Every structure is written in structure tokens, then in C-alpha cells.
Amino acid sequence: MKDHVAHRNTKQRTIILEELTKLTSHPTATELYNIVRKRLPKISLGTVYRNLELLTENGIIQKLELAGNESRFDAMAVRHNHVRCVECGRVDDLMDIPDDPLIERPAIIDGYRIEGYNLEFYGVCPHCYKKSKGK
Amino acid sequence: MKDHVAHRNTKQRTIILEELTKLTSHPTATELYNIVRKRLPKISLGTVYRNLELLTENGIIQKLELAGNESRFDAMAVRHNHVRCVECGRVDDLMDIPDDPLIERPAIIDGYRIEGYNLEFYGVCPHCYKKSKGK
DNA sequence: CTCATTGCAAATGATTTGCAAGAAA
DNA sequence: TTTCTTGCAAATCATTTGCAATGAG
Numbered sequence A, B: 001m002k003d004h005v006a007h008r009n010t011k012q013r014t015i016i017l018e019e020l021t022k023l024t025s026h027p028t029a030t031e032l033y034n035i036v037r038k039r040l041p042k043i044s045l046g047t048v049y050r051n052l053e054l055l056t057e058n059g060i061i062q063k064l065e066l067a068g069n070e071s072r073f074d075a076m077a078v079r080h081n082h083v084r085c086v087e088c089g090r091v092d093d094l095m096d097i098p099d100d101p102l103i104e105r106p107a108i109i110d111g112y113r114i115e116g117y118n119l120e121f122y123g124v125c126p127h128c129y130k131k132s133k134g135k
Numbered sequence C: 001c002t003c004a005t006t007g008c009a010a011a012t013g014a015t016t017t018g019c020a021a022g023a024a025a
Numbered sequence D: 001t002t003t004c005t006t007g008c009a010a011a012t013c014a015t016t017t018g019c020a021a022t023g024a025g
Helices: A011-022 A029-036 A045-057 A126-133 B011-022 B029-036 B045-057 B126-133
Strands: A062-064 A072-074 A081-085 A091-094 A112-124 B062-064 B072-074 B081-085 B091-094 B112-124
Touching: A011 A029, A011 A045, A029 A045, A045 A062, A081 B112, A112 A126, A112 B081, B011 B029, B011 B045, B029 B045, B045 B062, B112 B126
Parallel strands: A081 A112, B081 B112
Antiparallel strands: A062 A072, A081 A091, A112 B112, B062 B072, B081 B091
């Protein structure tokens, strides 16, 4: 979209990407904002949103738009699936699950030019399962 | 959740379900509100939301929580997949696509008790494709 | 009578945007 | 310089909620 525009290397952008890369927790924009704030106390949440959007457009990071939930961000650009815990909301990677059966689908269904799909598993994470057994 | 509570048959609830059932367009709450308002001019958007939620909890209708988009509602309670047009936002049913390959997955992955998944295709609908060719 | 439900308005929560000041290139 | 970016605050958008009044059973 904006391939022709010169993007500048700002301190903010660099640190946002650095901190996101350190995390495997798929933070929300606000969570990442709170982390980045430790290094850049003056940064604003709006800047975090703008940069995450830009990095996503450039394919450097991935935006996980979870059904009915706050978006989360993933520094791993390689496509892979995710599981969301219905209890605590955490999101984990599912590297083992191949997404091939869906990729094989025809590119045109019912007249639609299919561009892709969103697939998201949900369930109870090990931690919350352990807690619920304690009841 | 509320199986023990007595639900009352209100005019509002009846008409909301009636109108939703007439539609195959998977309306948003606001779209349905505007339709229902023709029969019940005093109804409020909040009432529409509350009833759609209740009907969903009771398994009478389906709430489609689309990644990063407004929720839409479907009077067909039988599970089936959907495609969303990235141009105009409309959502259509995909009755032909079986979702079996995913159902066969193990119930526990990486420690997660998998309860289900959200799968949503996206692409360009026939109508928008026709328009874009005209450029 | 009771209490689920409604209409209304205000509140919430996530995300976006307008704008003047600041900083890359 | 030029113009992309930022910080800040206000705006937006979907959805939820508090509350007094209403109505179904």
C-alpha cells in the first residue's frame, strides 16, 4: 500500500519492534505499550498502535485479529496457527498443526475469489485447567 | 448458563427473531435494529443486543464473531462456514465446505483442552469482483 | 404480585484521528 | 528544508450497563 513512502527509523519504532521480538506472549497493543514505556516513558499508546499497524503492513510482524477479542501482535512473520485460552485470554503458538488441508481448497468458491482464511483454536490452557481441577 | 431462569416471550424478542429468520444476509446488530424498528419504532439498540445475546446463548441463533470486524448474526443454528468479502464486508454461507478435517484433530494440543475453533474465509465477492474489473 | 425485560442515556473499551511541535533524511 | 512521526487529547465505533418504568406469567 505504502511501498513508495519512505519510512523513517525512529527510536519509537525500533524499540517497539525490539520489545515485541523478545516476547512469545503475543501481547495486545496496550500490554506492549506498558513494556515499551519502561524504556520510553513519554511514548503514547497512539504511537504504539500506529507502528504496529505499519509493521504489519510491511509484513514484519503479524496482527492476530481474534474473533470477538482484542488484537494481539506476533513478531514471527511466518504463518502459523494459534490457540486462545477461553479462561485467561492468553494466546499460544501451535507450530505442530499444519494448515495444509485448508490451503488445498479451491481458490474460487461460490463465486468468491478466496484470498485466505482465519483459523483460530480455542480451549483451556494447561494453567487454567490445573486451577479448575482444584475446585 | 441461565437454563433455570424463565425467559419471557416479549414482542421485541419475537419480532427480532422473526426478522432475522427472514434474512440470509447475516446482519449486524445495528442493521437488524433498523429493520426491526420498522415494526417496533420505539425499540432500542440495547434491546436488540440483549436479545441477540440471549438467543445465541440458547442456541437458537448463531453469533458470528469475525476477526477484526463487527459481529453478525445468523438464524441458522446448524454449524457451517462463512466467507466475508474484503471489499464490501458482506458475509455469505459456505454450505459446501465440510469442516471435518479440523474436527478430527486431537482434543488436546500442547496441553490445551481444545474446545473448538473459528474458521472464516475471506476474499472478493462476485459483485465486487465484477466492479473491480470495470476499472 | 414478581421479576424478567425494556427504553434511554451514560459508560466502557479498543482503536483511530486531528493537529501543532519535533526529528529523521 | 521537507515531510514523516510523535504526543496529546478528543473522537469514533461497537457493545455494555445502570436504572426506573413496564409488562409477562
